[in-house]
Amino acid sequence: MTAVASTAVAIPAAPKKSALAWVADVLVWGGVAAVLLYSIDAVDLGNISRLFAGNDSTQLFVHDLLRPDFSDWKMFVAKMWETVQIALWGTFLAVILGIPLGLAAARNIAPVWVVTPVRWIMNLLRSVPDLVIGLLFVTAVGLGPLAGVLAITLNTAGVLAKLFSEAVESIDKGPVEGVRATGAGKLHEIVWGVLPQVAPLWTSFALYRFESNSRSATVLGLIGAGGIGQVLFDSMNAFDFRAVSAIVIVVVVAVTLIDTLSQVMRRRLL
Template sequence: MTDAVARPAAAIPNPPVKSMGAWVLDVLIWGGVAALLVYSFGPVELNHATRLFDPSESTRNFARELLRPDLTDWRLFVSKMWETIQIALWGTFLAVFAAIPMGLAAARNIAPVWVVTPVRWVMNLLRSIPDLVIGLLFVVAVGLGPLPGVLAIALNTAGVLAKLFSEAVESIDKGPVEGVRATGATKLHEIVWGVIPQVAPLWTSFALYRFESNSRSATVLGLIGAGGIGQVLFDRMNAFDFRDVSAIVIIVVVAVTLIDMLSQAMRKRLL
């Protein structure tokens, strides 16, 4: 009998309403973005985009050559691509070891502000300098070859990973850390047993992602003489040997795709 009694319907809450100040702020932000896009239309020459649909004879010849890759020197291209992967691997490896202490020192929940602030300045500096600029500096310092590429990738990636690592540390659950602290453990023990186990899978995922990205960055670094497939690609482009350029691009795409598949499989096992 009581089950048949109709219960009063629960009151449906009103949808959230933005304040006038929030609406004004949204209009200013998105209006500013729209105005910047309109203003930048001319400087970036988007009005010349119609040239893509009216190619010149040289462009047609270029496209025709790209569609006929020449794999005669495929052994050279594959060996240089392998060198590029090794550059990315060592650059990422060194970056991880530099990023771990910086990431911990830059986390506001485990380090004092007088440590966090200068470490974050160093991280911003490493991230703000492009790979090519760092690579050129190392080419001047140590000469042509793979080493400048490894060092350039290591420095830039260290800044990026340190930022990601510190944000992961700042979002951890405080419970395990407080549990370790309750045993009378030192600060180092809190980090080793309370922090690292929580962030290790995420850190590994970040490192694998950066390795994928660095495999492409190492290709570009070859253009400044930092070794790898990029140096061969630059030479072939200067010689207008577009059939070889097409073959190199195919090898790069295949290599990066395989790295991406391997990285995804590793991340699935970790996360």
């Protein structure tokens, strides 16, 4: 009886890596270290001391940044609000595009002849930077927030479609099979078996992308796609670093508020 009890509570031996696994780890991490060392000159990392070298321009820049000028605060806030609206509409349209693309790219509910081209489209949308897409739309529709909305829509649609499809591929098959057993069609399987399982994750992904797009919309303003980025760019070109400091503070406050609101919405919805 004692032998049986001691056998039942015996602590299993710790897992051991094989020699082949150790060699693979050394090759992978050693390769990463080698690439980092090799690329020091390529990225000019050896001259990082310039960042801390004292010069008049740097001192003037830091001095003005510490003295923000809020004389045009109403305009800064209005432009920041425009930036938020660009991000909001871009994210909303991206979700509308991302849902069908995500479902079509999921291997467990779509045939391979649909999945493959849809994944190519998703890769294309994700691989082209939103700044490049923004420049194309600025050329097509002119300067203004519309170009920013369209750029964020396409880039974010590719990202969300990938995340949505991965969420669909990880669902429990039980509810889908239960709906199928009732004789329901493919659309009913998706509506009643798939969407209830992925809705919380999809909501979380969309909220996160909205937070990210609020920052991306600021950068898009640098190419004339609307929002506070254009004001920031103009202030930088005019060497008005006090205004730059005020704009940065407005952006930080806005992004912080958006992050807080997003967390509240996530807790309420999830």
